[in-house]
Amino acid sequence: MKTPLKKRDKTKKTDYSSIVKLLKFAKPYLPLIIIALIFSLIQIAATLLVPVVIGRTIDYIVDENNVDFGVIFKNAGILGGLIAVVFLFQYLGSVAINKASFRTIRDLRRAAFDKLNNVPLSFIDGNSHGDLMSRVGSDIDQISDGLIQGFSQLFSGVVTILGTLAFMLYYNWAIALVVVILTPMSLFVAYFIAKGCHDMFAMQAKKRGELSGLVTEMLSNQKIVKLFGYETRAESRFDVINKDIKIYGQNAAFYSAMVNPSTRFVNNVVYVAVCMLGAYLVIRGNGILGSGVFTVGGLSCVLSYANQYAKPFNEITGVVTELQTATAAANRVFELLETPSQPSDEGLPDLENAEGNIEIDDVYFSYVKSRPLIEGFSLSVKSGQRIAIVGPTGCGKTTLINLLMRFYEPDSGTIKVENRNVTDFTRRSLRLNFGMVLQDTWLKKGTVRENIAYGKPDASDEEIIAAAKAAHIHNFIMRLENGYDTVLDDDGGNISQGQKQLLCIARVMLTHPPMLILDEATSSIDTRTELKIQQAFDKLMQNKTSFIVAHRLSTIKNADLILVMNNGNVIEKGTHKELIEKHGFYEKLYNSQFEH
DSSP: OOOOOOOOOOOHHHHHHHHHHHHHHHGGGHHHHHHHHHHHHHHHHHHHHHHHHHHHHHHHHHOTTSOOHHHHHHHHHHHHHHHHHHHHHHHHHHHHHHHHHHHHHHHHHHHHHHHHHHSOHHHHHTSOHHHHHHIIIIIHHHHIIIIIHHHHHHHHHHHHHHHHHHHHHHHOHHHHHHHHHHHHHHHHHHHHHHHHHHHHHHHHHHHHHHHHHHHHHHHHTHHHHHHTTOHHHHHHHHHHHHHHHHHHHHHHHHHHHHHHHHHHHHHHHHHHHHHHHHHHHHHHTOOSTTOSOOOHHHHHHHHHHHHHHHHHHHHHHHHHHHHHHHHHHHHHHHHHHTSOOOOOOTTOOOOOSOOOOEEEEEEEEOSBTTBOOEEEEEEEEOTTOEEEEEOSTTSSHHHHHHHHTTSSOOSEEEEEETTEEGGGSOHHHHHHTEEEEOSSOOOOSEEHHHHHTTTOTTOOHHHHHHHHHHTTOHHHHHHSTTGGGOEEOGGGTTSOHHHHHHHHHHHHHHHOOSEEEEESTTTTSOHHHHHHHHHHHHHHTTTSEEEEEOSOGGGGTTOSEEEEEETTEEEEEEOHHHHHHHTSHHHHHHHHTTOO
C-alpha cells in the first residue's frame, strides 16, 4: 500500500514543535552550546565596556584645562585589550557553535538516511525520489544555516539589547525612556515581515522538492524521454514548477528585502531622537542621578549604546527570516522522520540452514484497498523445485515475489519457510537466503570486483573470477582497461544493459543462496549468450528452490511447476506438457509467441 507523506498544517504550533524536536538532536552537544553562549556573554560584555572607555577618554580630551595624557594612554591600552577580548571570544564562540551545529546536522542527516532504510518499501514507491533526496540534502542544510546558528545570533542579540538598555539607564534614564518608547516600532515591523515570510518559504521548499523530483526523473530516464519526444512536455512541466518557485521566491525575497531598510529606518529615527535629546542635555548641563553634568563623553557613550541597541534588531529580524526558511525545511524533514517505520526485527532469530520449503496459505494483497489484486493465493513448494510464474502484464507475478521477499506484507494469510512464518525471523536473514536477479539491473559506483562481491564483501579473487566465468562475463571484464579493477559509473552507465545484467547474475552466483528468484533475468542478453546463461542457471538451480518469472515461455519448459496467473489469481498450474494438453489459457499464451 502506498503511503505518501501527509501534508501538515502550517501553523505556529507546528513550527515550535519542529524547533523542540531539533533541540533534542542538539542535546548531546549542549556543553558546546553553553560554552558558545558563555563566550558570547564575555564578548558582549567587552563590547559594552568599549563605549565607556571611549566616553571617559573624550571627557579628558574635551576639557583642555585638564588633559591627562597618562590616563588617555592608559585608556587606549584598555581599549585595545577590550577589542582583543571581543575578537578572541567571538572567534571561540563561533568555533563552539559551529561544532555543535554541524554535529547536530550530521546526526539529523544520519537519522533521515536511517529512516529511509527502515520505512516500508511502499513508502519509497509512493513518494517522489527527488523530493526525498531534497529533504535529506538541501532541507537539512537550511536547518543548519537557520535554526541552530540563528539561535546563537538571537541569543547574542537579546543580551546586547538588554545590556545596552541597562547602560543607557545608568547614564540617562530620559534617553533610555525615549529608546524604549520607540522600540515597539521595530518589533511591529519585525512581526509583520515574519508573518509574511513563513508561507512563502514553506511553499518555496515544497516546490524545490517537486523540481528535484522532476529533474531526477528526467536524468534517470533520459533515453526514454528522447525516444518518445517528451522533451517539450518535460520543459512545460519544468516551466510550471519553475514559475511557481519564481513567484514564491520573489514574494519571500520581497519580505526579506524589507527587513533591513524598514528596521534601519526605525533605528535611525531612534538614533536621531537620542542625538537631539542628548545634545539638548549637554548644552543645558542638566545632570542625572546626581552626576551634575551630562558630558560630551557621556553623550558619545549613549549614542554608541543607541547604535548598538538598534543593531541587534536588524540582526534579529534577519534571523527571523532565516528561522522561517529553516522552520519550513525542518517541518519537511520531521515529516520524513515521523513516518512509521516497518515493524522492528529486534529480538527475532535469524533464518538458518534453509532448504527451500515454502508454504503460501490463503494470501490476500492489494496496493490500493479499493482494487484487489491477489486473492486467496495458496502454494506449496518443496525444496529443489523450480516454479515458473507466467501471465500477462499486471497479473501479479512481481507482486508475488515482493511478498516472498517481504518487501510488502500480505493483507491477510501466511507465508512460511521451513514451516515457520516469515514474520518469526528477521527480514535480513530471510533475504540473505534468496538470490535475486531482476529485469531492472542495478550497479553501484565502484570497481567491477566490488560490484560482483556486493553480497559477499569478503569473497576471494578466485571466487569472484569463478562467478564471473559462470556468468560468461569474465572475458568481457578482462578486455576492460583495468580488468576487475575498472571503475563503473553510477548505475554502470559506461557498459551495456546486457553486460550490467551479466554482472548482476555473477553477483548472485557468488553467494550460492538456497533459494533463487529470477525475474526476467536474461531479458537484456542476446540469444547466444542466453543459452549459455541458461546452462549456468541450470547448474546454479540444482537442489535449490527457484522462482522464475518469464515472458519468453520457451525458457521455462523444464520447470517442475508452472503457475499461470491472471488478475492476481492462479488460473492454471502444471508442467509445460500438462498445460499444453489442457488447451487453456497457457496454450494460447504460448502459441501467441510463435505467431507471425
